Amino acid sequence: MTTTEYRVVHPLDDVQEEKCSTDGLGKIRMTRAVRISLGVLRAYLIAMTLMLGYHVLDLSGLLHRAH
Amino acid sequence: MRVMEAEAVNEEKGVVVRGEWQRRIMTFLMVFGPGLIVMEADNDAGAVSTYMQAGGQYGLHLLWLLVVLLPICYFIQEMVARLGIATGKGHAAMIYERFGKWWGRFSLIDLLAVNFLTLITEFAAISLALSALGISPYVSVPGSAVGLTMMVVTGSYLRWERIVIALCLMDLTWFVLAFVVHPQWAMVARNAIRPTVPAGGITSSLVFLVIAIVGTTIAPWQLFFQQSCVAEKRLRFADLKWARLDTLIGAVFTVCVAGAMMLVGNYGFEHKIAFQDPAQLALALGPIAGTFVRNGVLLLMVNAAVLGTTAISLASAWAYGEVQGWEHSLHKKLWEAPGFYATYIACVGAAAAIVLIPHVPLQLVIISVQVFAGLILPSAIIFLQLLLNDRELLGERWVNRPWNNIVNWTIIVVLFALSLLLAAQVILPNLFPK
Numbered sequence: 001m002t003t004t005e006y007r008v009v010h011p012l013d014d015v016q017e018e019k020c021s022t023d024g025l026g027k028i029r030m031t032r033a034v035r036i037s038l039g040v041l042r043a044y045l046i047a048m049t050l051m052l053g054y055h056v057l058d059l060s061g062l063l064h065r066a067h
Numbered sequence: 068m069r070v071m072e073a074e075a076v077n078e079e080k081g082v083v084v085r086g087e088w089q090r091r092i093m094t095f096l097m098v099f100g101p102g103l104i105v106m107e108a109d110n111d112a113g114a115v116s117t118y119m120q121a122g123g124q125y126g127l128h129l130l131w132l133l134v135v136l137l138p139i140c141y142f143i144q145e146m147v148a149r150l151g152i153a154t155g156k157g158h159a160a161m162i163y164e165r166f167g168k169w170w171g172r173f174s175l176i177d178l179l180a181v182n183f184l185t186l187i188t189e190f191a192a193i194s195l196a197l198s199a200l201g202i203s204p205y206v207s208v209p210g211s212a213v214g215l216t217m218m219v220v221t222g223s224y225l226r227w228e229r230i231v232i233a234l235c236l237m238d239l240t241w242f243v244l245a246f247v248v249h250p251q252w253a254m255v256a257r258n259a260i261r262p263t264v265p266a267g268g269i270t271s272s273l274v275f276l277v278i279a280i281v282g283t284t285i286a287p288w289q290l291f292f293q294q295s296c297v298a299e300k301r302l303r304f305a306d307l308k309w310a311r312l313d314t315l316i317g318a319v320f321t322v323c324v325a326g327a328m329m330l331v332g333n334y335g336f337e338h339k340i341a342f343q344d345p346a347q348l349a350l351a352l353g354p355i356a357g358t359f360v361r362n363g364v365l366l367l368m369v370n371a372a373v374l375g376t377t378a379i380s381l382a383s384a385w386a387y388g389e390v391q392g393w394e395h396s397l398h399k400k401l402w403e404a405p406g407f408y409a410t411y412i413a414c415v416g417a418a419a420a421i422v423l424i425p426h427v428p429l430q431l432v433i434i435s436v437q438v439f440a441g442l443i444l445p446s447a448i449i450f451l452q453l454l455l456n457d458r459e460l461l462g463e464r465w466v467n468r469p470w471n472n473i474v475n476w477t478i479i480v481v482l483f484a485l486s487l488l489l490a491a492q493v494i495l496p497n498l499f500p501k
Contacts, residue, residue, distance in 0.1 A: 007081040022460060047487070
């Protein structure tokens with residue numbers, strides 16, 4: 001009975017593949033999904049920043065002084 | 068995997084094996100690494116503290132959450148590995164190239180900030196744990212920083228990877244500790260599969276802890292780290308199935324280790340030990356559970372911090388190097404990639420130096436980590452999800468399947484909700500009963 005011999009090459013020693021490249025593609029196409037996702041992300045970041053700002057003012061005592 | 072009959076390839080490279088099974092095992096061993104490292108390094112000092120706190124405060128009640136988080140960790144990191152293999156580039160570079168400078172800078176600055184603050188907590192843990200073992204922070208902290216630098220400046224990715232895998236495997240000791248404290252295994256099994264509300268109901272601290280566990284199990288730096296690591300290791304298209312297995316093994320191992328940490332914390336809960344950090348618990352456990360448990364927890368805390376520090380600092384150095392267009396590889400010697408190594412060394416050195424400043428406000432650092440992580444995690448995952456649907460870049464072969472998208476959008480919505488809940492709770496502390 002014969003067994004096949006294989007040579008297994010480590011990725012670092014192997015010939016480099018041609019990967020999916022962004023060359024010449026520019027920015028991502030603004031499909032509806034991309035537009036909505038980035039819009040939600042912007043809204044989320046604004047909401048978080050406002051909440052954080054409120055928290056900082058609250059901790060500094062400025063809000064209590066105003067009452 | 069590029070496998071070919073022996074006579075067809077360069078005789079000097081690769082390993083000759085006999086038979087299909089040997090070929091598969093050898094191939095897997097060559098690809099293995101990034102998945103385990105990214106997952107286990109996530110069990111860093113902050114995670115040890117969170118999981119032990121969960122066990123110490125709520126016993127076994129939150130074990131089920133880890134089981135829920137296991138597939139979530141896997142799904143997210145599988146996408147990262149796929150994107151890394153398909154493009155051969157890091158996550159920061161991809162965001163810059165496909166979403167432009169504004170989003171690129173936002174992601175990078177947020178990542179660098181949260182990573183740096185996390186590094187401070189890692190060194191604080193090293194200081195705390197080794198102080199409990201009688202070693203001065205003025206020795207332990209600089210010593211660790213030097214050791215962590217030496218690990219990466221050897222000019223060999225593989226050497227770094229082997230050291231880090233060995234450190235990951237040291238976490239097997241958590242299982243020994245979990246057995247030594249004799250939990251009730253039937254209870255463990257029941258709590259792992261059935262969610263239960265602890266006595267006292269849904270309180271503010273319970274909600275906070277649930278969010279902290281989610282936040283510590285899925286961290287933003289992991290996305291950047293694994294993609295860069297996969298690119299650094301030059302994994303090939305055919306390696307994807309092995310990279311997936313690596314990631315799955317990493318996810319299962321990490322969640323089991325996290326469970327073991329909770330069991331040790333639960334031992335403290337059963338003995339009504341109040342503690343602020345794992346080092347305090349370790350010292351209190353000494354007289355009850357023995358020196359092995361005491362020293363084991365302290366040394367594993369250091370191991371967790373070391374793992375976290377090297378992975379997080381590398382995530383920063385890779386991301387910054389990619390965006391700056393510098394050489395950014397562990398294959399390079401120190402003088403061949405000065406900017407990349409300088410970023411790593413600056414992160415490690417500055418975080419270590421800050422911890423040595425007397426009365427540094429660590430609590431403020433921990434809160435800042437949560438705020439930044441809360442900001443970056445949902446956004447980083449959105450970019451990941453959009454990139455994995457970028458047919459123009461990836462083609463049909465690598466993009467998400469419809470079921471991937473359903474799962475991932477669900478995860479994103481839950482993460483956004485938890486993030487907003489965390490913010491609401493910080494601002495309105497009376498949102499839930501104390």
